[in-house]
Amino acid sequence: MLPGGGMPTTEQGVQAAKPRAGRQPSTTHAEISHIALTLFIERGFDAVTVDDIASAASIGRRTFFRYFASKNDLPWGDFEAQLDEMRLYLDALPRELPVIDALQQAVIHFNHLPPNEIGYHRQRMTLLLTVPSLIAHASLRYAAWRQVIAEYAASRLGLAADDLKPQAIGWALLGASLAAYEEWLRDDSSGLDELIARSYQAIGDAFGPSGDR
Amino acid sequence: MLPGGGMPTTEQGVQAAKPRAGRQPSTTHAEISHIALTLFIERGFDAVTVDDIASAASIGRRTFFRYFASKNDLPWGDFEAQLDEMRLYLDALPRELPVIDALQQAVIHFNHLPPNEIGYHRQRMTLLLTVPSLIAHASLRYAAWRQVIAEYAASRLGLAADDLKPQAIGWALLGASLAAYEEWLRDDSSGLDELIARSYQAIGDAFGPSGDR
DNA sequence: CAATGTAGTGACACCGAGTGCCGAATGGAA
DNA sequence: TTCCATTCGGCACTCGGTGTCACTACATTG
Secondary structure (H helix, E strand, C coil): CCCCCCCCCCCCCCCCCCCCCCCCCCCCHHHHHHHHHHHHHHHHHHHCCCCCCHHHHCCHHHHHHHCCHHHHHCCCCCCCHHHHHHHHHHHHHCCCHHHHHHHHHHHHHHCCCCHHHHHHHHHHHHHHHHCHHHHHHHHHHHHHHHHHHHHHHHHHHHHCCCCCCCCCCCCHHHHHHHHHHHHHHHHHCCCCHHHHHHHHHHHHHHHCCCCCC | CCCCCCCCCCCCCCCCCCCCCCCCCCCCHHHHHHHHHHHHHHHHHHHHHHHHHHHHHCCCCCHHHHHHHCCCCCCCCCCHHHHHHHHHHHHHHHCCHHHHHHHHHHHHHHHHCCCCHHHHHHHHHEEEEEEEHHHHHHHHHHHHHHHHHHHHHHHHHHHCCCCCHHHHHHHHHHHHHHHHHHHHHCCCCHHHHHHHHHHHHHHHHHHHCCCCC
């Protein structure tokens, strides 16, 4: 996670059922996304226009915008679905687990990828954390992510989700996760899981009563 | 602070000296910014075009883009200058002060405004934390802000600025500050100083060894 | 096998942000 | 006055994004 899965899967997931109705879609989100990402890696995000992507995918420019609301959305899979899953995952965790530990566990769980998808994921994350336009756009997605964290923290602490503490926790965990990602992109000798854990530890150390004071 | 000062000052700061050279500028950043912000408040950010701003300011559209790189930059004063000042301020703090406390003190200092500017500042911050396009753009500014924090933390801790801990600290403090701002915009019965302090405290509580665990 | 309804497609025109280019305007200095 | 430096602002262009509308492909129903 941060951006949801998506690989060059030929799409159609588990069920190959085509229930009913009108014309069949001529392509899929995953296909467009994959073609676009390839172009971005080759030529750079800004050097690839939406027209380039549309013609590479053999669809009309107008059709492109029916699949993706913006060029910036391309590296993100179905992020909302990911967030829904994370909510469920969190709610299923035992209440005995300390709040921060529960959150850390959830974040690590959703950023744990099967080995064969790691290369693809690295490319996406490199774009997302490198291209200014994508960095900016990402903050809107991060807000939704933080909200999930804040809501869980609030429910556990008996506070409102927009209270200072849950919001601050959301920000801190987002930041720790992104710091871990950046470290991971610079040097993948450590696994993402481990880096996230270390990053969370770093915050605890820094802010803890006996931390670096 | 977050966005640098700027009020409707008639500009020209301390020195009214016009040394030498060619044609005189026909306007100032502050004037354009003030006119634009007024329009934004009246009609909403998205309903105001750059053409609207330019003609309201009696300048050419092309000239507008010489003063501001983008429409999104309007609510930000001279942010780079603010960051420079913050660097100096931090470096002047006694090394005996615990790192986190030093940082908190600096952040509070740079977000402390004279009472007569508070209303204006609220309007700017409302835009920045409300309008999606501005939220997104802001993340690029925040990155520079975090970097200042991270560099100070790194120098105090004997680490590199891009190490996990300084980066995580930068994120956590940014988040705490923004959470405080949002609370402040919702309800200004508490001062910004106090809210920031409480927000920082909240992180310490949450992550501290004896926190909400 | 038509007729009908439904959903996806893509062309066209249009808007707004941002940029490159270049000649015109302005004011100080030689 | 002439020259130079600097700002101004119009024009044309690129690109992302949107509204509209006719068309296409497919399933269902009679």
